[in-house]
Amino acid sequence: MLFTSVDDVSARLAATGYLASPAVATTVFLADRLGKPLLVEGPAGVGKTELAKAVAEVAGARLVRLQCYEGVDEARALYEWNHAKQLLRISAGRDESWDEARTDIFSEEFLLPRPLLTAIRGDDPKVLLIDETDKADVEVEGLLLEVLSDFQVTVPELGTITASRRPFVVLTSNASRELSEALRRRCLFLHIGFPDEQLERRIVRLKVPGLDAALAESVVRVVGALRAMDLRKVPSVAETIDWARTLLALGADTLDESVVRDTLGVLLKHQDDVLKAEAKLDLDAL
Amino acid sequence: MSVPERLTSLVGALRSHGIRIGTGETVDAAQAVQALGLADRELLREGLAATLLHGTSQRPVFDPVFDLYFPRGVGAPDGEPADRDDLRDRLAAALAANDEAMMARLAVEAVDGFGGYGSSPASDGWSSHQTLDRLRPQTLLARIRDTIRAQGGSSGFTDRLLEDEIRRRIEAFRALVAAEARRRVAERRGTDEIARRAVAPTPDRVDFLFAGKAQLAELRRTVQPLARKLATRLAARRRRATRGSIDLRRTVRGSLSTGGVPMRPVLRRRRPARPELVLLCDVSGSVSGFSDFTMLLVQALHDQFSKVRVFAFVNRIDEVTGLLVHGTADPEGLGARIRAEATLTGWHGSSDYGVALGEFAERYGEAIGPRSTVFVLGDARTNMSDPNLAAVRQITERARRVYWLNPEGRSQWGTGDSAAPAYAELVEMHECRTARQLSALVGRLLPI
Incomplete structure (x- = not known):
């Protein structure tokens, strides 16, 4: 058990610089209590990956990261035999019998552990982050099922390796593909949306300490208004922080039309969106 | 319990x-x-x-x-039923301060004071509509705005955001009232029944033909994410369909980890054929919600195809591909613009599949070739006129595949003036009542 209560989760995550909403804190607490993996979904830039890093820091655990991409396979996710070294070993021991060589070349020394196996072996606490799970192919999900439900990996030549200490597992997804129902059922589901106004204000104050309090409030209100518009890509928390930093660097102490118009590109990434936002915010009223 | x-x-x-x-x-x-x-x-x-x-x-x-x-409370709130003006005063103060706990308490009082109707045990209940109608929270807007301004809570640039923010708070209050009314009704009628009947389904399960304006707007917002999901699904299908010759370079590269022995042959990727898509959409009033949604979805998927052409009809047909390309910035206005700018009706305003399909075969026949897949969207209700099966046959002969997506339930086909069974004999017709069904069908039927 890493945490004693939901408040404990919030307080300790906050100490590492991650301000968690009640939903996030509750789910992290339950994931720890029930010993289940945590599946985190949400728009880009709301701190899904950051959450795993913060939990690792709180728990004093090593962060093992598996970055998924199209075509990631068993050899890159689980383990691989070091063929080159095995060949060297065979050619070095010319005189020995096949049986001796065989038992030797399929031993731990020639095993290259990849993230999933690394997370399961050893006694030190670990946080396993499986990032952008939706980018991986469906076959990899099948691989994850065994690891995530029983925390064990089967290597045919060595036998089954079971975790002596279960890692805290976080899977993230941008929902570009529907993950399989089997995988979802093994996880606790957490949707991280955009934070409410108050929380976002605290995040901005924490990440950009030099910013004036009144300006921080205005920044968050403008971002909130942009999110209510029907845009192609609404600004995320990461963009809010970038914008706050930009304003600080420009030395702006209040918002006005020209400042907002000049820096809108930090928040919005499509020209259509910029035009729409300018019209709705009356920026061309000058 | x-x-x-x-x-x-x-x-x-x-x-x-x-x-x-x-x-x-x-x-x-x-x-x-x-x-x-x-x-x-x-x-x-x-x-x-x-x-x-x-x-x-x-x-x-x-x-x-x-x-x-897991309700917030049980039964009626304590104390006297509230006076309307007093309640509005307190609501204005709570909305100005954005005090959510107070708003929730006021919602309870409001439903208790103004939501009750009926007197006999069989016909009485609680109505959020009646509560909001009597309380009229939307008329508080100007007052709340002036209060906040007077307190100096809003000035400078962000002042222009104030009204929208207050509107969002009032919307939140309306949702609280609706939830409270549901709770009170559930106490009377039984929680299980209300939980099954009075909770709106997710937007992707709403029937296209009965969707309201707000639900259609909700659906339009799901077009982009849905298109992205379908694109991944199409890419996966394309990958699986790969059967080709050995790619020697990548096989040799892959064999390095096995000491130069090619254990796993790598196949050469087939050049994707990028098929053509032709959409024929009935945009008459009865099915326009369905057609608009499908057109937007196909437009969002356009980079998956070498060519997408979209035709709209009521009783005459016209090409609207251009309108759709420029329509990405303003999806709400799409339907209205199509009806305003394209020639879709002749002598009368009701839909006529026979004439429209005949005109298509005659004027735009060259749009369909052996590589094109045709989707016809519509309820096949021809208003008793000739379904013109010869034109449909002509289209099926020229195209690679023809599918018909019908937003009516299968049980409705052939009732009244529906010519669905006649068309279904010539082309593959699918029931497509909800966004969920549509995305399943599109993922399966779209050519790869």
Whole structure:
């Protein structure tokens, strides 16, 4: 058990610089209590990956990261035999019998552990982050099922390796593909949306300490208004922080039309969106 | 009701809304209740959501159902029924201060004071509509704005955002009133029944033909994410369909880790054929919600095809591909613009499939070639005129595949003036009543 209560989760995550909403804190607490993996979904830039890093820091655990991409396979996710070294070993021991060589070349020394196996072996606490799970192919999900439900990996030549200490597992997804129902059922589901106004204000104050309090409030209100518009890509928390930093660097102490118009590109990434936002915010009223 | 009973009833109600929850998840939820305790309702809500739900789209169904099984309170509030003016004063103050706890308390009082109707036990109930109609929170806008300005709570640039912010708060209050009215009705009629009947389904399960304006707007917002999902699904299908010759370079590169022995042959990727797509959409009033949505979806998928051509008809047909390309910035106005700028009607305003399809075969016949897949969208209700099967036959002969997506339920086909069975004999016709059905069909039928 890493945490004693939901408040404990919030307080300790906050100490590492991650301000968690009640939903996030509750789910992290339950994931720890029930010993289940945590599946985190949400728009880009709301701190899904950051959450795993913060939990690792709180728990004093090593962060093992598996970055998924199209075509990631068993050899890159689980383990691989070091063929080159095995060949060297065979050619070095010319005189020995096949049986001796065989038992030797399929031993731990020639095993290259990849993230999933690394997370399961050893006694030190670990946080396993499986990032952008939706980018991986469906076959990899099948691989994850065994690891995530029983925390064990089967290597045919060595036998089954079971975790002596279960890692805290976080899977993230941008929902570009529907993950399989089997995988979802093994996880606790957490949707991280955009934070409410108050929380976002605290995040901005924490990440950009030099910013004036009144300006921080205005920044968050403008971002909130942009999110209510029907845009192609609404600004995320990461963009809010970038914008706050930009304003600080420009030395702006209040918002006005020209400042907002000049820096809108930090928040919005499509020209259509910029035009729409300018019209709705009356920026061309000058 | 005991807690386990409450929990299983909640799960039962969620299942009846199409959310698949297994016994294992119910057990997890019970463990979550044990770990979190019952002291904090919001923590409990998040805990149950984390253990029971599997996707973001299920949350709008979960929240009202949770409010019914784990209500904020029981029965009527204490104290005298509130006076209307007094309630409006306090509501204005709460909205100005954005005090959510106070707003929730006022919603309880408002429903108690103004929501009740009927007197006999069989016909009485609580109505959020009646409450809001009497209370009229939207008329408080100017007053709240002036209060906030007077307090100096808003000045400079952000002043222009104020009205929209207050409108959002009033919207939140309306939702609170609706939830409270549901709770009061549930106490009278039984929670299970209300949880199954009075909670709106997720937008992707709403029938196209009966969707309201707000639901259609909701659906339009799902077009981009849905298109992205379908694009990944199409890419996966393309990958699986790869059967080709050996790619020597990549096979040799892959064999390095096995000491130069090519254990795993790598096949050469087939050049994707990028098929052509032709859409024929009935945009007459009855099915326009369905056609608009499908057109937007196909437009969002346009980079998957070498060519997409879209034709709209009521009783005459016209090409609207150009309108659609420029329509990405303003999806709401798409339907109106198509009807304004394209020639879709002749002598009368009701739809006529026979004439429109005949005109298509005659004027735009060259749009269809051996590589094109044709989708016809419409309910096949020809207003008693000739269905013109010869034109359909001509189209099927020229195209690679022809599909017909019908937004009416299968049981309605052939009733009244529907020519669906006649068309279904010539082309493959699919029932497509909801966005969920549409995305399943599009993922399966689209050519790769």
